[in-house]
Amino acid sequence: MAIIKKKKQRQIGEDELIVLDNVTKTYATGSPALNGVSLTVKKGEFVFIVGDSGSGKSTLIKLLLRELIPTSGDIYVNNINLGRLRHRQVPKYRRNLGVVFQDFRLLKDRNVYENVAFAQRIIQTPNRLIKRNVPAILSIVGLASKYKAKPKELSGGEQQRVALARALINKPPILLCDEPTGNLDPNNSWEIMRLLEQINKRGTTVLVVTHNREIVNEMQKRVITMKKGVIVSDEEEGGYIDEN
Amino acid sequence: MRISTFFYTIKQGVKNMFRNAWFSLASIATIASCLLLFGIFYSVVANFQNIVRNAEAGVAVTVFFDEGLSDEEKKHIGDLILDRKEVDRINFISADEAWNSFKDEYLGEYAEGFTENPLEDSENYEIYMKDISLQSSLVTYLKTIQGVRQVNSSQQTADALTGANRLISYISIGIIGILLAVSIFLISNTVMIGISVRKEEIGIMKYIGATDFFVRAPFVVEGLIIGVIGAAIPLGIIYFIYIRAMNMILERFTEIGSILQFLPVETIFSTLIPVSLGIGAGIGLIGSFVTVRKHLRV
Numbered sequence: 001m002a003i004i005k006k007k008k009q010r011q012i013g014e015d016e017l018i019v020l021d022n023v024t025k026t027y028a029t030g031s032p033a034l035n036g037v038s039l040t041v042k043k044g045e046f047v048f049i050v051g052d053s054g055s056g057k058s059t060l061i062k063l064l065l066r067e068l069i070p071t072s073g074d075i076y077v078n079n080i081n082l083g084r085l086r087h088r089q090v091p092k093y094r095r096n097l098g099v100v101f102q103d104f105r106l107l108k109d110r111n112v113y114e115n116v117a118f119a120q121r122i123i124q125t126p127n128r129l130i131k132r133n134v135p136a137i138l139s140i141v142g143l144a145s146k147y148k149a150k151p152k153e154l155s156g157g158e159q160q161r162v163a164l165a166r167a168l169i170n171k172p173p174i175l176l177c178d179e180p181t182g183n184l185d186p187n188n189s190w191e192i193m194r195l196l197e198q199i200n201k202r203g204t205t206v207l208v209v210t211h212n213r214e215i216v217n218e219m220q221k222r223v224i225t226m227k228k229g230v231i232v233s234d235e236e237e238g239g240y241i242d243e244n
Numbered sequence: 245m246r247i248s249t250f251f252y253t254i255k256q257g258v259k260n261m262f263r264n265a266w267f268s269l270a271s272i273a274t275i276a277s278c279l280l281l282f283g284i285f286y287s288v289v290a291n292f293q294n295i296v297r298n299a300e301a302g303v304a305v306t307v308f309f310d311e312g313l314s315d316e317e318k319k320h321i322g323d324l325i326l327d328r329k330e331v332d333r334i335n336f337i338s339a340d341e342a343w344n345s346f347k348d349e350y351l352g353e354y355a356e357g358f359t360e361n362p363l364e365d366s367e368n369y370e371i372y373m374k375d376i377s378l379q380s381s382l383v384t385y386l387k388t389i390q391g392v393r394q395v396n397s398s399q400q401t402a403d404a405l406t407g408a409n410r411l412i413s414y415i416s417i418g419i420i421g422i423l424l425a426v427s428i429f430l431i432s433n434t435v436m437i438g439i440s441v442r443k444e445e446i447g448i449m450k451y452i453g454a455t456d457f458f459v460r461a462p463f464v465v466e467g468l469i470i471g472v473i474g475a476a477i478p479l480g481i482i483y484f485i486y487i488r489a490m491n492m493i494l495e496r497f498t499e500i501g502s503i504l505q506f507l508p509v510e511t512i513f514s515t516l517i518p519v520s521l522g523i524g525a526g527i528g529l530i531g532s533f534v535t536v537r538k539h540l541r542v
Binding site: 065087088091092093094095097099105106107109118119121122123124126127166170 | 246248249252263444447451452453454455
């Protein structure tokens with residue numbers, strides 16, 4: 001008689017928002033992009049993920065976005081096992097996440113208001129609430145007066161703030177930021193980071209993938225350093241570890 | 245779905261069209277040119293078929309009776325003929341009618357010398373068929389009926405008309421096939437251009453948590469509108485051309501007009517409108533549906 005071993009599921013603690021349990025991701029070509037990574041992010045944390053190109057940071061973000069599925073291991077976000085999500089359940093899952101990218105990814109042909117409102121439309125928020133919520137969030141990111149502007153009429157910093165407003169308008173418990181200051185000058189970079197800190201203080205868990213050494217060292221938050229697909233250090237109030 | 249989401253979807257579909265004005269124009273032009281060719285071709289073929297059908301309707305098989313057959317027996321023969329599926333209608337031509345028609349057509353005043361009807365035994369049935377290609381099997385059958393002396397038919401005319409009909413059908417299938425292939429090629433090219441415009445937009449929507457339906461619906465609305473406009477334009481052009489062409493042919497070539505009967509524009513359009521709009525809307529719907537599907541797996 002064949003003995004079927006049921007895989008033991010990891011118990012998720014009440015305050016654990018993101019859990020990676022021995023996660024490996026291997027692409028069709030080459031060595032694993034992530035190799036047996038385990039980590040836990042608790043509710044309300046502010047975490048930097050740093051590392052060189054090819055360290056596995058982008059793969060980690062893609063796994064959390066459920067753009068990729070791990071080759072082995074489990075990922076839990078908000079108590080949802082991402083490996084077991086069906087394609088049609090993915091949109092609802094993603095509404096738990098606010099996402100900010102290095103290249104802003106705004107809808108170029110829509111103005112600031114419509115870009116932010118779009119996130120509310122997809123969860124079928126009534127128009128009267130959208131009309132109330134969008135100006136409010138634009139005020140928080142300091143763009144209330146530019147609601148009619150198209151993305152190309154805004155500076156890089158302003159575009160990133162629109163992306164931030166869009167990410168936050170549905171009040172997600174988690175904010176994922178993939179190199180949010182990568183295309184910004186130091187002043188705009190700091191403005192965005194201060195906004196992220198404010199958002200974190202209001203209770204949102206923030207994960208920031210970055211190369212920005214100055215910001216990481218200055219902000220004294222938890223820093224996870226990755227190298228060649230594994231976590232090489234995980235420090236509370238850490239700094240940017242020099243690879244060399 | 246909320247009513248506001250429904251209207252948002254429609255509004256976005258319309259807006260999308262104007263946002264990507266060049267892409268929309270290219271798509272409309274592609275669909276319109278394919279359907280214009282289709283419409284022109286359909287109009288020509290429908291008229292050809294009408295001409296052949298009219299010619300077929302005028303071709304009759306004539307059945308003569310044995311001498312001394314009673315009226316009842318002649319009627320029985322008529323009933324047997326009418327029972328055949330391929331027969332459309334029959335006319336009974338009496339001896340007097342046959343003589344009068346012959347006199348008028350060939351003799352004129354010379355007929356006055358005849359005191360008796362020389363065509364006394366020329367009573368007959370003129371048989372008109374629904375499908376002229378079945379003429380030879382009908383003639384074979386008619387010859388087996390008791391009381392039938394002779395069956396006259398023009399096999400050559402029937403064969404020519406059947407051949408013409410078949411040729412038109414083959415040409416129609418061939419040209420429609422070529423048109424379809426060209427349409428698919430042109431439309432897939434246009435759609436490929438559209439993909440590069442849409443790829444990023446669809447990706448962003450999916451990252452934010454939009455469902456496949458929410459992403460796809462405005463594109464499908466857009467595709468539908470483009471398809472319908474792409475179909476409506478050639479319909480307008482064909483309507484204009486058809487009336488002009490018909491008038492020109494009838495005015496300049498009066499002889500042709502008296503021989504050939506063109507189908508009225510309403511008859512052509514009663515088929516062309518639903519078919520063209522259906523194809524246009526179908527192409528728009530399927531094109532946008534397939535294009536978007538490729539990018540939904542984000």
